[in-house]
Amino acid sequence: MNQSRFNANILDNDPQRRARILPILEAALDAVDPAEAMLGVVRRQGDVLRVREFSYDLNDYRSIYVVGFGKAATPMASAVRVLLGNRLSGGVLATKYGHGPTHPDDLQPIDLLQAGHPVPDEAGLDAARQIVDVLRKAGAQDLIFCLVSGGGSALLTLPAEGISLADLQATTQALLGCGATIHEINAVRKHLSQVKGGQLARLAAPATLVSLLVSDVVGSSLDVIASGPTVPDGSTWADAWAVINSYDIEEVLPEAVRSRLQAGLNGMLEDTPKAGDSVFARCQTVIIADNAIAAGAAAEKATESGFNAAVLSTFVEGEAKEVAKIAVALGREVIAHGRPLPAPACLIFGGETTVTIRGGGKGGRNQELALAASLFLNPLPERERLVLVSLASDGTDGPTDSAGGIADGRTVERGQRLGLSAADHLANNDSYPYLQEVGDLLLTGPTRTNVNDLIFVFVFE
Amino acid sequence: MNQSRFNANILDNDPQRRARILPILEAALDAVDPAEAMLGVVRRQGDVLRVREFSYDLNDYRSIYVVGFGKAATPMASAVRVLLGNRLSGGVLATKYGHGPTHPDDLQPIDLLQAGHPVPDEAGLDAARQIVDVLRKAGAQDLIFCLVSGGGSALLTLPAEGISLADLQATTQALLGCGATIHEINAVRKHLSQVKGGQLARLAAPATLVSLLVSDVVGSSLDVIASGPTVPDGSTWADAWAVINSYDIEEVLPEAVRSRLQAGLNGMLEDTPKAGDSVFARCQTVIIADNAIAAGAAAEKATESGFNAAVLSTFVEGEAKEVAKIAVALGREVIAHGRPLPAPACLIFGGETTVTIRGGGKGGRNQELALAASLFLNPLPERERLVLVSLASDGTDGPTDSAGGIADGRTVERGQRLGLSAADHLANNDSYPYLQEVGDLLLTGPTRTNVNDLIFVFVFE
Numbered sequence: 001m002n003q004s005r006f007n008a009n010i011l012d013n014d015p016q017r018r019a020r021i022l023p024i025l026e027a028a029l030d031a032v033d034p035a036e037a038m039l040g041v042v043r044r045q046g047d048v049l050r051v052r053e054f055s056y057d058l059n060d061y062r063s064i065y066v067v068g069f070g071k072a073a074t075p076m077a078s079a080v081r082v083l084l085g086n087r088l089s090g091g092v093l094a095t096k097y098g099h100g101p102t103h104p105d106d107l108q109p110i111d112l113l114q115a116g117h118p119v120p121d122e123a124g125l126d127a128a129r130q131i132v133d134v135l136r137k138a139g140a141q142d143l144i145f146c147l148v149s150g151g152g153s154a155l156l157t158l159p160a161e162g163i164s165l166a167d168l169q170a171t172t173q174a175l176l177g178c179g180a181t182i183h184e185i186n187a188v189r190k191h192l193s194q195v196k197g198g199q200l201a202r203l204a205a206p207a208t209l210v211s212l213l214v215s216d217v218v219g220s221s222l223d224v225i226a227s228g229p230t231v232p233d234g235s236t237w238a239d240a241w242a243v244i245n246s247y248d249i250e251e252v253l254p255e256a257v258r259s260r261l262q263a264g265l266n267g268m269l270e271d272t273p274k275a276g277d278s279v280f281a282r283c284q285t286v287i288i289a290d291n292a293i294a295a296g297a298a299a300e301k302a303t304e305s306g307f308n309a310a311v312l313s314t315f316v317e318g319e320a321k322e323v324a325k326i327a328v329a330l331g332r333e334v335i336a337h338g339r340p341l342p343a344p345a346c347l348i349f350g351g352e353t354t355v356t357i358r359g360g361g362k363g364g365r366n367q368e369l370a371l372a373a374s375l376f377l378n379p380l381p382e383r384e385r386l387v388l389v390s391l392a393s394d395g396t397d398g399p400t401d402s403a404g405g406i407a408d409g410r411t412v413e414r415g416q417r418l419g420l421s422a423a424d425h426l427a428n429n430d431s432y433p434y435l436q437e438v439g440d441l442l443l444t445g446p447t448r449t450n451v452n453d454l455i456f457v458f459v460f461e
Numbered sequence: 462m463n464q465s466r467f468n469a470n471i472l473d474n475d476p477q478r479r480a481r482i483l484p485i486l487e488a489a490l491d492a493v494d495p496a497e498a499m500l501g502v503v504r505r506q507g508d509v510l511r512v513r514e515f516s517y518d519l520n521d522y523r524s525i526y527v528v529g530f531g532k533a534a535t536p537m538a539s540a541v542r543v544l545l546g547n548r549l550s551g552g553v554l555a556t557k558y559g560h561g562p563t564h565p566d567d568l569q570p571i572d573l574l575q576a577g578h579p580v581p582d583e584a585g586l587d588a589a590r591q592i593v594d595v596l597r598k599a600g601a602q603d604l605i606f607c608l609v610s611g612g613g614s615a616l617l618t619l620p621a622e623g624i625s626l627a628d629l630q631a632t633t634q635a636l637l638g639c640g641a642t643i644h645e646i647n648a649v650r651k652h653l654s655q656v657k658g659g660q661l662a663r664l665a666a667p668a669t670l671v672s673l674l675v676s677d678v679v680g681s682s683l684d685v686i687a688s689g690p691t692v693p694d695g696s697t698w699a700d701a702w703a704v705i706n707s708y709d710i711e712e713v714l715p716e717a718v719r720s721r722l723q724a725g726l727n728g729m730l731e732d733t734p735k736a737g738d739s740v741f742a743r744c745q746t747v748i749i750a751d752n753a754i755a756a757g758a759a760a761e762k763a764t765e766s767g768f769n770a771a772v773l774s775t776f777v778e779g780e781a782k783e784v785a786k787i788a789v790a791l792g793r794e795v796i797a798h799g800r801p802l803p804a805p806a807c808l809i810f811g812g813e814t815t816v817t818i819r820g821g822g823k824g825g826r827n828q829e830l831a832l833a834a835s836l837f838l839n840p841l842p843e844r845e846r847l848v849l850v851s852l853a854s855d856g857t858d859g860p861t862d863s864a865g866g867i868a869d870g871r872t873v874e875r876g877q878r879l880g881l882s883a884a885d886h887l888a889n890n891d892s893y894p895y896l897q898e899v900g901d902l903l904l905t906g907p908t909r910t911n912v913n914d915l916i917f918v919f920v921f922e
Binding site for chain 2: 181183219221292296310311312313314315316317318319322323325326328329330332333336337339340351379381
């Protein structure tokens with residue numbers, strides 16, 4: 001393990017236990033570091049690259065290109081560049097403003113373009129066009145690495161012929177406004193794009209396409225990550241139209257969108273490629289880092305450190321406070337009945353919670369979860385045995401520079417001694433200053449990855 | 462297993478799976494049936510009664526009395542009466558109106574009195590006085606069985622000298638109004654009572670006192686169940702006064718309450734008995750039925766039925782919808798990663814959720830949880846593999862005659878076919894009619910026990 005990436009003062013409270021806990025968090029973050037994860041999954045032996053169950057002999061290919069889009073495009077591409085060395089022919093990356101390499105030439109011969117996120121802009125359209133150009137010119141003898149990470153959907157925005165960025169945004173607004181689910185929204189948007197829903201794979205065919213993904217989607221559905229540009233699309237023109245119909249929003253859609261969806265429904269436009277389509281014949285898609293991998297690495301490290309460890313779910317969503325309540329309830333069961341595991345135990349959850357904002361304070365969902373947990377822990381007779389951690393894998397929880405917080409049976413009292421009320425801070429969604437003052441705020445700086453959040457319940461003996 | 466206690470039409474949907482599920486629910490309810498649980502814990506062999514690790518030779522005692530308070534007093538006393546036969550000398554029970562035996566003589570020679578719940582009334586005061594009389598007259602050569610169940614705190618109300626029922630109610634209102642925790646409220650109330658906080662044990666001493674408890678308290682803390690009349694009290698006069706002080710409610714308390722608490726603080730009144738006090742020398746206290754026992758019995762039956770089963774927590778509290786979301790998230794992990802157990806799996810939670818009422822419909826927390834779960838299941842690709850059950854152990858969920866509901870991947874569609882919207886019903890807290898119409902409403906009738914709620918996540922292969 002490297003020098004700890006956490007703020008040193010986090011060890012001021014309860015130092016012995018925290019010294020056991022931090023390496024477990026560290027292991028989770030290490031496992032999903034984009035460059036490390038890439039080097040773990042893609043291995044070069046001589047002129048052969050192994051990617052899980054497949055091997056690629058570099059001598060079989062004329063040119064090898066790298067394209068990529070997302071906030072982790074830079075570290076992912078750096079790692080691939082190291083692996084390919086002088087066999088790398090070129091390529092194009094689209095990343096968010098400020099997410100480029102330290103030195104402009106660090107990615108040569110790959111071009112890096114920076115663009116708008118989360119709202120796509122003209123720079124993003126331009127980057128997407130350049131990526132599409134690379135794929136179009138690649139032929140059957142070429143190999144393409146496609147690097148996908150969080151933000152990839154916005155950073156690879158290329159509307160279908162005749163649709164403008166403004167049309168897309170108006171459509172998304174209409175869908176969000178009527179209460180459509182994320183699956184329904186995606187069914188429509190994939191049919192308004194040149195690249196989403198497997199269409200990037202169609203553009204790349206007949207070249208060989210290896211897609212490597214860092215997932216920030218809860219559950220890591222391949223067709224949801226960055227809108228599934230390289231995998232079969234389960235939705236059809238009929239599905240897209242059914243969404244418009246069922247929410248009765250035809251009238252509020254831009255004319256260009258309406259007529260495209262109608263034309264598709266009438267069989268006048270090609271549909272997105274489906275499972276079994278030949279465009280996927282030479283495609284491999286691998287998740288190199290996601291929440292489940294981070295949680296699994298944490299569980300492994302916790303086991304090494306003497307905890308009975310289990311990952312209970314990596315699909316957790318819901319209000320942060322409510323998730324905190326249930327996490328504490330699970331810890332209490334360990335103490336009362338040794339279920340589902342006996343103490344010392346480390347129970348791990350992953351996912352992404354939400355916070356219903358009611359106050360004007362500073363915080364993020366992980367900090368809020370930790371602060372809420374501290375209030376649930378405080379009145380318990382067994383509070384001395386429980387420690388709860390909520391960690392944003394990207395190191396930036398909400399609009400703050402914190403990665404989350406640690407709550408234990410003394411977090412509330414630490415505030416009381418300083419004249420701070422944990423309950424008042426929680427009511428004002430003001431977790432950051434509270435946790436900072438009491439020494440329970442986690443800081444890592446940006447981790448350059450994002451696989452959502454991890455929640456840990458530690459039960460000590 | 463007896464004839465199923467569930468409504469037959471619950472098998473109309475998904476009959477094969479439900480036929481596997483219902484016996485598991487049945488096993489949970491059977492394990493906490495007050496009479497069955499009593500006969501499981503208290504065993505008679507000749508003239509010796511065995512209660513867990515202790516034995517009582519009935520020939521050692523002059524008289525044997527039964528006292529009891531709570532909604533399950535009748536079935537608990539019936540079972541003890543069978544065990545003791547003609548060795549039973551008499552006793553007094555306090556139960557809620559309508560919770561008496563079928564025939565008035567069924568409990569002879571025990572007197573059964575019915576009283577008000579949840580708001581104590583004069584009949585309850587009278588019953589408490591009669592119970593206290595039994596304990597006072599019992600001596601060192603007597604054996605007393607004390608049967609405690611849900612509602613026991615209200616049904617054994619006996620204010621301290623000089624305090625009226627109205628004083629108690631005003632104090633409780635003030636404590637609830639200022640946001641005091643349940644622990645804080647109890648610290649005050651125990652010091653305003655003649656029986657709570659171990660004082661019943663003091664009244665019974667030097668007789669031998671065997672307390673048998675059916676717990677409807679999440680976590681089953683002995684000092685919280687019915688306000689802990691037979692176990693040491695952890696709170697002091699100073700604690701009680703500190704609560705009054707910290708919420709600054711001295712001015713709104715009735716004069717009699719204020720002066721009693723002041724007198725106690727000044728050392729002029731005896732405190733509630735503490736751990737190690739000699740009044741507990743001949744006391745045994747055993748929980749014969751609670752949520753953890755029901756959940757454990759369900760897990761055992763599920764294992765017999767071929768499921769990989771685990772109890773994850775019996776301390777669950779929180780908003781029903783949010784608990785549903787997390788329960789579904791746990792089921793998804795089983796499918797995606799075989800964690801914490803591989804399919805077929807049965808994950809079990811216990812506790813008591815709450816519902817923030819926003820609509821004017823008919824339902825209860827278990828029905829609301831099931832309906833919410835159906836909406837979370839509906840869009841999932843893996844929805845066919847998941848079934849969620851939420852069950853009120855008393856058979857009466859909220860102000861309804863339902864025991865809860867079953868949600869599966871088709872619950873939402875079943876409503877759609879009938880022109881019903883699950884989302885609209887949920888928004889209106891109107892789970893009962895929806896679940897009833899689609900055939901997913903569980904009915905058992907009153908079970909005559911209460912150990913809170915059980916939530917099951919079934920993951921099929």
